[in-house]
Amino acid sequence: MTQTEAELYEQIQSGDRNALESLYMKYEKLLFSYAFKMTSNREMSEEIVQDVFMKVWHKKGGYDPSKGKLSTWLITMTRNATIDVLRRQKIQTYEYDERDDVDPAQNAQSSSVEAAVEAGEDKAMIQSAMDGLSREQQRIINLFYFRACSHSQIAKSLDLPLGTVKSRIRLALTHLKKNIETVKKGGDN
Amino acid sequence: MNHKEACDLLIDYYNDQLEPEEKEAFRQHLKTCDSCQEELAEWEALNAELIEAIPLVDPPEGMKNRVLGNVFSEETPQSDQKVQPMKKKQRSFRVPFMAVAAALLLSVIGNVYMLAGREETRDLAQVLLEEESAISLSPASETLDMDAKVAMHESEEGQTLVLEATNFTNLNEDEVYQVWLLREGEPYRAGTLVPNEEGQGYVVFNLDEETEIDWDMVAITVEPSPHNQLPEGDIVMSAEF
Numbered sequence: 123m124t125q126t127e128a129e130l131y132e133q134i135q136s137g138d139r140n141a142l143e144s145l146y147m148k149y150e151k152l153l154f155s156y157a158f159k160m161t162s163n164r165e166m167s168e169e170i171v172q173d174v175f176m177k178v179w180h181k182k183g184g185y186d187p188s189k190g191k192l193s194t195w196l197i198t199m200t201r202n203a204t205i206d207v208l209r210r211q212k213i214q215t216y217e218y219d220e221r222d223d224v225d226p227a228q229n230a231q232s233s234s235v236e237a238a239v240e241a242g243e244d245k246a247m248i249q250s251a252m253d254g255l256s257r258e259q260q261r262i263i264n265l266f267y268f269r270a271c272s273h274s275q276i277a278k279s280l281d282l283p284l285g286t287v288k289s290r291i292r293l294a295l296t297h298l299k300k301n302i303e304t305v306k307k308g309g310d311n
Numbered sequence: 312m313n314h315k316e317a318c319d320l321l322i323d324y325y326n327d328q329l330e331p332e333e334k335e336a337f338r339q340h341l342k343t344c345d346s347c348q349e350e351l352a353e354w355e356a357l358n359a360e361l362i363e364a365i366p367l368v369d370p371p372e373g374m375k376n377r378v379l380g381n382v383f384s385e386e387t388p389q390s391d392q393k394v395q396p397m398k399k400k401q402r403s404f405r406v407p408f409m410a411v412a413a414a415l416l417l418s419v420i421g422n423v424y425m426l427a428g429r430e431e432t433r434d435l436a437q438v439l440l441e442e443e444s445a446i447s448l449s450p451a452s453e454t455l456d457m458d459a460k461v462a463m464h465e466s467e468e469g470q471t472l473v474l475e476a477t478n479f480t481n482l483n484e485d486e487v488y489q490v491w492l493l494r495e496g497e498p499y500r501a502g503t504l505v506p507n508e509e510g511q512g513y514v515v516f517n518l519d520e521e522t523e524i525d526w527d528m529v530a531i532t533v534e535p536s537p538h539n540q541l542p543e544g545d546i547v548m549s550a551e552f
Contacts, residue, residue, distance in 0.1 A: 139383060146379060154370040158360045164371055171370075172378040177383050190352065194359040199360065205327045267358065272328040273319070288322060288350075295357050 127192040129184055134178060142179055149193070153200045160204045160268055172202040205270045209274065251301040259294035266291050312336075319346050325354055373471070373517050390423050434504070438465050439473045448529065448548040455481070457510075459548050461490075461529050472501050476531070480510040481547075486533050490514050491542055493515040493528040504531065526552050 133141035153174060153207035177184065177199060185195045252260045261280055265271040276291075277284045323329050324337045395519040408514035432474050439445065445462040457478040464471040474490055480487070488504035502516035518524075531543045 132420060142382070143379060146375065150370055150375060150378075152362065154374070155365055158368045159365055160364075168371060168374050168378065171374070172381055175378060175382050176385065180385060185546040189440070190412070191359070191470065194355050197359045197362050198355050202327060209327075226335060250449050267361070268327070270328075271327040272326060273322040276322070284319070288319070292353075295361070296355075 479506040
């Protein structure tokens with residue numbers, strides 16, 4: 123593969139539909155899976171992915187290769203679009219409940235059996251990576267990443283001083299990342 | 312607000328929890344605060360890594376067509392193809408205009424995506440088109456040496472039209488090829504065909520209505536606008552089911 127993602131993005135900026143389609147094919151599943159992880163809703167996830175590609179296609183010029191990878195940018199856009207959609211759906215108003223520690227599917231309306239099965243698999247893998255973390259770290263990652271809670275909501279939920287939330291998040295993320303890598307390696311066998 | 316307090320808004324900025332004016336103020340802060348910039352970039356990068364490790368979920372069937380169809384239909388396509396004028400006037404639809412809107416059983420708008428020969432979708436479409444039930448369309452005029460094949464696929468989610476076209480090169484600027492399904496003389500828009508430079512194109516169009524409809528006919532017209540809900544232009548190819 124000779125084409126860099128920056129080149130692909132440039133082609134998209136110049137209005138090349140095939141370039142957008144290539145980008146779409148490369149990231150459809152990942153971005154959909156991410157949106158689904160946060161919403162547990164297939165319809166909403168499709169809407170989110172569409173929103174992202176609308177922005178890529180129409181807004182143009184939002185990505186700066188010097189500031190990071192295209193994939194990171196797309197994932198951040200997906201995250202923002204998801205938060206937006208969740209807010210509109212008002213699923214966002216969230217009171218911490220330890221029963222939904224690592225399972226966003228419980229809180230959102232899951233629309234099909236298929237979705238429930240997939241959410242189950244998702245849960246199993248993340249659960250396994252989460253197992254190596256302390257309970258507080260599990261909670262903090264779920265609240266920070268997958269529920270996109272506010273600083274004060276996280277502090278309140280975990281009974282932490284506001285000033286320590288940030289460093290706890292970093293620590294938990296680093297641990298989770300390591301564990302997911304381990305789980306992935308195990309899953310390949 | 313002092314610097315430290317401003318930095319403490321990073322979580323709320325990242326999770327989009329700030330009011331618009333707070334957000335703007337934080338953006339200003341972010342421009343000059345190296346540590347916040349670093350922290351944010353690190354979160355985003357780490358998030359991306361984590362997300363790449365999540366188990367993948369198969370997107371719904373037809374999502375690509377819907378999404379890209381909607382993305383591309385938001386604008387007037389910029390045609391950079393070399394176009395030639397149609398050589399001959401062909402017959403037109405005579406449409407019972409009234410009642411069509413009321414009789415619309417299908418919500419078809421926005422479900423179309425034009426495929427210019429991309430591998431992935433071609434594979435999917437090819438399977439359908441190679442089935443015996445695929446129908447070849449006949450040109451409306453002998454001077455047209457274009458080919459098209461159509462197959463209807465039925466699933467729980469409704470009917471899907473798959474159409475493959477070759478040699479579709481005769482378009483004037485701003486004109487598009489439209490596919491229509493007809494039942495008892497009434498046309499239903501079934502997608503826009505955008506051929507590639509070689510004149511090849513695919514249409515995969517989902518009729519997201521559970522009711523099965525026995526279509527009488529499929530036709531391709533040249534239309535002055537991709538947004539026509541009723542055919543106005545000439546038929547270039549058609550076939551009866």
